[in-house]
Amino acid sequence: MTKQRIVVVGNGMVGHKFIDTLITDDSVDYDVITFSEEPRLAYDRVQLSGFFSGKTADDLALTDAGYYQEHGINFVLNDKVVELDTNNNQVVTSSGRIESYDKLVLATGSYPFVPPIPGSDQEHCHVYRTIDDLEAITASGKVSKSGVVIGGGLLGLEAANALTNLGLETHVVEFAPRLMAVQLDNGGGALLRRKIEDLGVKVHTEKATSEITTGEFCRYRMNFADGSFLETDTIIFSAGIRPQDELARQFGLEVGQRGGIVINDHCQTSAANVYAIGECALWQGKIFGLVAPGYQMAKVAASHIKGQQLSFSGADMSTKLKLLGIDVASIGEVHGNTPGAQSYTYNDEIEQVYKRLIVSADGKKLVGAVLVGDAQAYGTLLQLLLNDMTLPENPSVLILPNTGEESSAGLGIEALPDSASICSCFDVTKGDIKQAVAAGCSSMSALKESTKASTGCGGCSALTKQVLDVELANLGFEVNNNFCEHFAYSRQELTDIIRIKKISTFDQLLNTCGTGLGCEICKPAVGSILASYWNDYVLEDAHIELQDSNDLYLGNIQKDGTYSVVPRIAGGEITPDKLITLGQVANEFDLYTKITGGQRVDLFGAQLHELPAIWKKLVDAGFETGHAYGKSVRTVKSCVGSTWCRYGVDDSMALAINIENRYKGLRSPHKIKFAVSGCTRECAEAQTKDIGIIATDKGWNMYVCGNGGMRPRHGDLFASDLDQQTLQAYIDRLLMFYIRTADRLQRTSVWLENLEGGLDYLKEVVIEDKLNLAAELEQEMQVNINNYQCEWKTTLQNPEKLKRFKHFVNSDATDSHLAFELDREQRIPAKKEKIQSIKILQLTE
Amino acid sequence: MSQWITICKHQELSENSGVCALFEGQQVAVFYCKRNADLYAVSNFDPIAQANVISRGIMGSVQEQAYVASPLYKQRFDLNTGICIDSPEFALKTYLVRIEADQVQLKKAG
Ligand code: SRM
Ligand SMILES: Cc1cc2nc3c(=O)[nH]c(=O)nc-3n(C[C@H](O)[C@H](O)[C@H](O)COP(=O)(O)OP(=O)(O)OC[C@H]3O[C@@H](n4cnc5c(N)ncnc54)[C@H](O)[C@@H]3O)c2cc1C
Numbered sequence: 001m002t003k004q005r006i007v008v009v010g011n012g013m014v015g016h017k018f019i020d021t022l023i024t025d026d027s028v029d030y031d032v033i034t035f036s037e038e039p040r041l042a043y044d045r046v047q048l049s050g051f052f053s054g055k056t057a058d059d060l061a062l063t064d065a066g067y068y069q070e071h072g073i074n075f076v077l078n079d080k081v082v083e084l085d086t087n088n089n090q091v092v093t094s095s096g097r098i099e100s101y102d103k104l105v106l107a108t109g110s111y112p113f114v115p116p117i118p119g120s121d122q123e124h125c126h127v128y129r130t131i132d133d134l135e136a137i138t139a140s141g142k143v144s145k146s147g148v149v150i151g152g153g154l155l156g157l158e159a160a161n162a163l164t165n166l167g168l169e170t171h172v173v174e175f176a177p178r179l180m181a182v183q184l185d186n187g188g189g190a191l192l193r194r195k196i197e198d199l200g201v202k203v204h205t206e207k208a209t210s211e212i213t214t215g216e217f218c219r220y221r222m223n224f225a226d227g228s229f230l231e232t233d234t235i236i237f238s239a240g241i242r243p244q245d246e247l248a249r250q251f252g253l254e255v256g257q258r259g260g261i262v263i264n265d266h267c268q269t270s271a272a273n274v275y276a277i278g279e280c281a282l283w284q285g286k287i288f289g290l291v292a293p294g295y296q297m298a299k300v301a302a303s304h305i306k307g308q309q310l311s312f313s314g315a316d317m318s319t320k321l322k323l324l325g326i327d328v329a330s331i332g333e334v335h336g337n338t339p340g341a342q343s344y345t346y347n348d349e350i351e352q353v354y355k356r357l358i359v360s361a362d363g364k365k366l367v368g369a370v371l372v373g374d375a376q377a378y379g380t381l382l383q384l385l386l387n388d389m390t391l392p393e394n395p396s397v398l399i400l401p402n403t404g405e406e407s408s409a410g411l412g413i414e415a416l417p418d419s420a421s422i423c424s425c426f427d428v429t430k431g432d433i434k435q436a437v438a439a440g441c442s443s444m445s446a447l448k449e450s451t452k453a454s455t456g457c458g459g460c461s462a463l464t465k466q467v468l469d470v471e472l473a474n475l476g477f478e479v480n481n482n483f484c485e486h487f488a489y490s491r492q493e494l495t496d497i498i499r500i501k502k503i504s505t506f507d508q509l510l511n512t513c514g515t516g517l518g519c520e521i522c523k524p525a526v527g528s529i530l531a532s533y534w535n536d537y538v539l540e541d542a543h544i545e546l547q548d549s550n551d552l553y554l555g556n557i558q559k560d561g562t563y564s565v566v567p568r569i570a571g572g573e574i575t576p577d578k579l580i581t582l583g584q585v586a587n588e589f590d591l592y593t594k595i596t597g598g599q600r601v602d603l604f605g606a607q608l609h610e611l612p613a614i615w616k617k618l619v620d621a622g623f624e625t626g627h628a629y630g631k632s633v634r635t636v637k638s639c640v641g642s643t644w645c646r647y648g649v650d651d652s653m654a655l656a657i658n659i660e661n662r663y664k665g666l667r668s669p670h671k672i673k674f675a676v677s678g679c680t681r682e683c684a685e686a687q688t689k690d691i692g693i694i695a696t697d698k699g700w701n702m703y704v705c706g707n708g709g710m711r712p713r714h715g716d717l718f719a720s721d722l723d724q725q726t727l728q729a730y731i732d733r734l735l736m737f738y739i740r741t742a743d744r745l746q747r748t749s750v751w752l753e754n755l756e757g758g759l760d761y762l763k764e765v766v767i768e769d770k771l772n773l774a775a776e777l778e779q780e781m782q783v784n785i786n787n788y789q790c791e792w793k794t795t796l797q798n799p800e801k802l803k804r805f806k807h808f809v810n811s812d813a814t815d816s817h818l819a820f821e822l823d824r825e826q827r828i829p830a831k832k833e834k835i836q837s838i839k840i841l842q843l844t845e
Numbered sequence: 846m847s848q849w850i851t852i853c854k855h856q857e858l859s860e861n862s863g864v865c866a867l868f869e870g871q872q873v874a875v876f877y878c879k880r881n882a883d884l885y886a887v888s889n890f891d892p893i894a895q896a897n898v899i900s901r902g903i904m905g906s907v908q909e910q911a912y913v914a915s916p917l918y919k920q921r922f923d924l925n926t927g928i929c930i931d932s933p934e935f936a937l938k939t940y941l942v943r944i945e946a947d948q949v950q951l952k953k954a955g
């Protein structure tokens with residue numbers, strides 16, 4: 001039997017998918033040849049913009065010559081099919097090659113529409129469709145200062161992002177009155193515009209370009225129909241796409257009125273042995289400009305050729321994406337074309353979030369939705385639409401903040417809805433993690449590999465781990481709380497071992513109950529436990545190896561390897577003289593100076609060898625280390641209180657200073673922050689701190705386990721109207737109990753959420769002393785307080801330790817790789833390259 | 846043929862952690878593991894964070910294999926091969942290191 005000869009015109013995403021589908025099922029052999037007008041085989045056009053963040057043509061490739069050869073697929077690059085003869089079943093290419101076929105597959109995609117504007121064909125006018133286009137845009141970017149994108153649709157905004165990444169002043173010119181007119185309604189478009197303008201991109205709507213001429217200040221001048229104009233050096237046209245149906249049109253296949261090759265449910269065109277798939281195909285009057293429906297068509301056509309019966313039944317065009325870092329989603333029908341439809345709108349101008357739900361006339365079904373600024377509800381809403389589910393009684397809860405699914409107020413991980421974003425770098429939700437765990441990921445490393453969660457900035461790793469543990473437990477796995485491969489114990493168990501056996505060094509602990517050399521997980525954690533109990537000097541020889549670089553050099557390491565210097569400024573109160581000293585020191589060492597979010601001053605850019613000299617001056621002037629580098633007490637934020645404030649009911653300033661001096665230097669599972677406010681106006685934001693204290697007319701109210709940061713949590717009222725002594729006893733007990741029982745890197749907020757019995761139990765332990773531990777906990781705190789030392793002061797007195805503060809062990813030279821520049825009159829690290837491009841995450845299938 | 850060059854005395858090394866040495870114009874991180882009495886020398890430049898910080902990382906082991914975790918973003922580099930365990934497309938250069946009569950000496954590998 002002779003093989004069927006299949007000719008595939010176009011080797012884009014869909015053409016390749018078709019071939020791939022055909023060859024993965026090798027039951028029948030076909031003789032396949034594909035032609036591409038482009039100089040390369042199929043690549044990932046959806047990720048095209050990745051080209052600007054460093055992806056190469058190779059990274060984007062979906063296949064390679066080797067793979068095609070191995071499967072006997074013939075391919076011809078750089079050769080366009082220009083003639084089609086459906087009577088003789090032949091095609092002719094621009095190089096004159098004639099190929100006959102049994103089955104012909106047209107996968108010619110679409111082409112960018114360039115409006116017929118005089119002057120639009122000049123050297124630095126581009127479109128945004130192929131790798132070649134992007135190479136040309138990059139070349140233009142090098143010789144341009146500004147760029148304009150004509151068209152404010154989805155692709156236009158991607159192109160605008162590319163121009164900003166190339167460092168150009170960027171404009172978007174849109175004919176319609178709003179951005180993304182197809183996907184968004186007025187409100188969504190308006191908010192998107194505001195957000196994009198906040199990023200520095202200039203948006204001009206309702207502008208029709210009438211001609212492009214030579215500019216006065218820039219290369220080109222665009223004249224608009226309303227008489228205004230805009231000058232620019234580069235232009236990208238992104239005014240929509242048109243199906244590439246030229247062959248069909250010229251050689252007698254049926255095409256739609258507004259273009260597109262007409263196909264039936266099997267993707268056959270008007271000639272039965274000719275198929276059309278992907279963006280060139282018109283099904284029931286619709287073109288699908290997304291890759292997923294194209295892939296569906298590829299499968300349908302391949303199955304039909306093999307004599308099977310898949311059919312194409314349309315596709316959902318809902319999309320969710322990040323444009324210039326902004327979440328945008330559009331679901332279903334959003335332009336009010338459904339008779340009787342009603343809508344709910346949530347518009348938060350402060351947080352810049354816009355959400356609109358469109359529901360059927362009877363209020364029972366979802367018709368469409370627009371989300372801008374917060375697309376968390378996308379998954380839920382899409383499910384409701386696709387499954388034609390009945391809406392909840394009051395559909396507005398679907399778009400109101402925090403009520404997306406089950407209420408999550410104040411509850412632990414379990415209460416987070418599946419749509420909750422856990423890793424924002426890679427857009428991984430709790431649901432994604434659940435799925436991965438169900439599919440067999442049982443460790444952080446497996447989870448990272450399969451979801452990418454926590455492989456970016458790493459800021460979500462604790463949260464990711466918690467979701468993992470909860471899911472494993474839900475699936476009935478015993479969750480292994482082991483620290484790491486070196487210790488088969490949880491942090492709490494190790495704490496008990498250290499406390500009860502009075503272990504004082506890592507070596508002793510390793511010999512008692514560990515194996516191997518330790519690692520960056522267990523070492524700092526053990527260092528922290530040892531410090532919490534014995535409060536030794538952290539740079540004691542035996543402890544040196546345990547310290548993260550920050551503790552090791554008593555400063556916070558910065559991106560270039562220099563350190564920051566943060567002296568303690570208890571309660572945020574500082575004398576003018578001390579302020580002057582800070583200024584003098586910063587001046588002398590040319591340190592970048594900033595007021596921190598914790599009411600103190602941070603000096604940045606100190607090199608290792610400069611740290612001792614800097615701290616010498618600070619310690620001599622009466623400063624102490626601020627422990628900004630440690631998992632330890634950080635700051636006690638204050639308000640000025642009754643001393644000055646006309647509303648103050650008590651001396652919050654004195655209490656803040658008092659507390660900071662009492663607990664300074666205390667090492668703990670994670671950092672600890674306090675705040676004291678002088679009245680209920682709460683200017684110190686005490687309810688967002690681990691321990692928050694607010695003055696009342698009868699004493700002090702104590703709030704516990706609040707958190708700012710990544711997952712904010714309001715503190716819970718723990719006790720009211722306390723006198724200072726009782727307050728102090730409660731804090732002593734609560735903190736030592738936290739130190740004993742929390743996991744590593746677990747803030748008090750998360751600790752409480754995971755504490756069995758919750759707030760009530762904590763009150764029983766701390767206030768009612770149910771475990772009979774109060775005296776012991778207070779005494780442990782006292783040991784800590786008695787052993788307090790300013791680590792910098794101790795270090796400065798020890799010449800041996802000071803030797804460590806040199807870049808080289810064998811030379812006084814410094815790190816020649818460091819480079820600085822001036823910005824707003826201060827010294828900052830030299831920018832190595834333009835800030836990394838804003839990541840664009842695309843929805844593919 | 847390259848030579849062994851002395852960089853410092855044994856006691857100048859830091860037990861179970863690293864120091865940075867200037868060796869023929871290059872920055873080399875030298876680690877001394879007291880637990881298994883081993884020495885390792887790798888380049889000090891973290892190719893991921895693009896900074897000279899490797900000597901300030903924490904030493905550890907994964908299945909008996911010694912590594913250093915960069916202090917900036919915590920990627921782990923095998924101390925014997927220099928290869929990044931977390932992203933094997935990156936690697937540190939490795940150097941030969943020994944102690945001769947209390948002197949720590951380095952030599953170019955290969
Ligand atoms: C300097 C400062 C920013 C500033 O310029 O103002 C800062 C800088 C850093 N913060 Fe912060 N945070 C600073 C105030 C805050 C605040 C505001 C506050 O304290 O009122 C918060 C939210 C409050 C809270 O902690 O609940 C805050 C929440 C975080 C978090 C998230 C913690 C969380 O539980 O979600 C991290 C990441 C972490 O610790 O894992 C973080 C981590 C960091 C690190 C350590 C990141 C790093 O590893 O390099 C930065 C160290 C900089 C340095 O070298 O000194 N920083 N950070 C502020 C120092 C305050 C101080 O005087 O000590
Ligand atoms: C920047 C960008 C971002 C996108 N983002 C998304 C997204 O987030 N989500 C999504 O779903 N979709 C997205 N798309 C759309 C998606 O890329 C397309 O839907 C998909 O590529 C269509 O595949 P196709 O094979 O039909 O067409 P194409 O991939 O365009 O392939 C057609 C190929 O055929 C060639 N060709 C045409 N005529 C001939 C001829 N006569 N002879 C030989 N060769 C010919 C063309 O040169 C081209 O190589 C994006 C597109 C772009 C440009």
Ligand code: SF4
């Ligand atoms: S928010 Fe905090 S951790 Fe993040 S960049 Fe600013 S200072 Fe650094």
Ligand code: FES
Binds near residue numbers: 424426459
């Ligand atoms: S938020 Fe997950 S890695 Fe950055």
